[in-house]
Amino acid sequence: xxxxxxxxxxxxxxxxxxxxxxxxxxxxxxxxxxxxxxxxxxxxxxxxxxxxxxxxxxxxxxxxxxxxxxxxxxxxxxxxxxxxxxxxxxxxxxxxxxxxxxxxxxxxxx
Amino acid sequence: xxxxxxxxxxxxxxxxxxxxxxxxxxxxxxxxxxxxxxxxxxxxxxxxxxxxxxxxxxxxxxxxxxxxxxxxxxxxxxxxxxxxxxxxxxxxxxxxxxxxxxxxxxxxxxxxxxxx
Numbered sequence: 001x002x003x004x005x006x007x008x009x010x011x012x013x014x015x016x017x018x019x020x021x022x023x024x025x026x027x028x029x030x031x032x033x034x035x036x037x038x039x040x041x042x043x044x045x046x047x048x049x050x051x052x053x054x055x056x057x058x059x060x061x062x063x064x065x066x067x068x069x070x071x072x073x074x075x076x077x078x079x080x081x082x083x084x085x086x087x088x089x090x091x092x093x094x095x096x097x098x099x100x101x102x103x104x105x106x107x108x109x110x
Numbered sequence: 111x112x113x114x115x116x117x118x119x120x121x122x123x124x125x126x127x128x129x130x131x132x133x134x135x136x137x138x139x140x141x142x143x144x145x146x147x148x149x150x151x152x153x154x155x156x157x158x159x160x161x162x163x164x165x166x167x168x169x170x171x172x173x174x175x176x177x178x179x180x181x182x183x184x185x186x187x188x189x190x191x192x193x194x195x196x197x198x199x200x201x202x203x204x205x206x207x208x209x210x211x212x213x214x215x216x217x218x219x220x221x222x223x224x225x226x
Contacts, residue, residue, distance in 0.1 A: 036217075043116065043203050043217040044154075089153065096142065098205075098215060102153045 002027040004092050006101035013108050019077040021104045023064075023090030026071065031094040033057070033066055033073040038087045038103070047075070047088075080108045112138050114206045116218025123194055123225055131189045131221045133204030140206035143187035144215075145179060148201040160187055194225040 007022040025033065032051045036044040048057035053068035064075045073090060085108045090101040113136040123129050133143060142161050146154040158174075160166040160181035168174045176198075178190040187206075191198055204218040 041220070041222070043114075043219040044205075045217070046215070093215075096159065096207075097144070097156060100153045103151075105151075 002031065002092055002094050002099050004090050004099055004101035006088075006090050006104050009087075009103075009105035011104060011106045013080050013106070015082055015108055015110050016079045017108075019075070019080045019084070019106070021075040021088050021090075021106070023073045023075065023101060024071050025073065025090075025092050027092055027094050029094060031092045033064070034091040034093065034098070035062065035064055035073070035075050036089045036091060036100075038089065040086075044089065080106070082108045082110055084108050112206075112208070112214065112216040114140075114204065114216045114218040116204050116221055118221060119219060120222045121224070123223070125195055125225055126193055128190055128192045129194055129223060131191075131202055131204075131223075133187045133189070133206065133218050135185045135206045135208075135216070138206075138208045138216075139184040140187070140208060141184065142207045143181055144205040144207070145177075145187075145189050146203045146205065148203060148220075150201075154203060157189075191223065194223070196225045199223055199225045 003026045005024050034049045035047040048059045050057040050066035055066045057064050062077050064073050087103045087105050089103045091098045115134045117132045145157045157172045158166045158168045166179035181187040203220045205215050
């Protein structure tokens with residue numbers, strides 16, 4: 001069945017470092033791909049999404065490119081801040097449901 | 111933008127009692143709502159999918175008699191944890207989707223349930 005695999009965390013970075021969180025997927029058909037962020041004790045917030053191959057999802061600071069050839073959707077940010085510390089979930093939507101990866105905790109230190 | 115309100119944010123109840131969690135779409139009609147459960151430091155596990163006016167579809171392994179879901183209107187879905195036990199303690203999150211928005215899922219802020 002469909003699945004999402006994320007790199008295990010925690011990912012620990014210093015402020016202004018470059019961020020990459022890897023995400024790969026297995027799916028039939030042509031799924032949509034998402035990145036969500038979860039701050040402590042809160043629900044999920046959509047960061048970005050991409051609906052077809054080669055699409056670049058972006059919210060101006062985070063971006064991810066839907067790569068069908070490598071079945072990947074890696075999240076990137078050029079310069080992280082302490083406020084980016086959170087758990088990041090990669091997700092796949094292929095019917096009516098979202099399938100989540102296990103989440104990657106990011107810790108950014110000053 | 112689309113907003114989903116989930117209430118309460120935290121609840122503590124005694125073993126054997128029932129707890130109701132509400133999920134409301136504030137500015138759109140949610141044709142479909144989803145309920146998730148999240149264990150500490152783990153991912154979200156889909157419990158059930160509910161469509162307005164029809165019975166919820168439960169994922170394999172989720173007890174439908176224990177986790178009662180009602181989606182009586184296009185803006186409200188409720189999850190009732192019946193005869194709660196300590197092992198039901200968890201973080202429950204709802205998500206709502208509108209038929210008019212392709213994969214437009216909006217999540218509530220979650221409910222931390224502690225059963226003592």
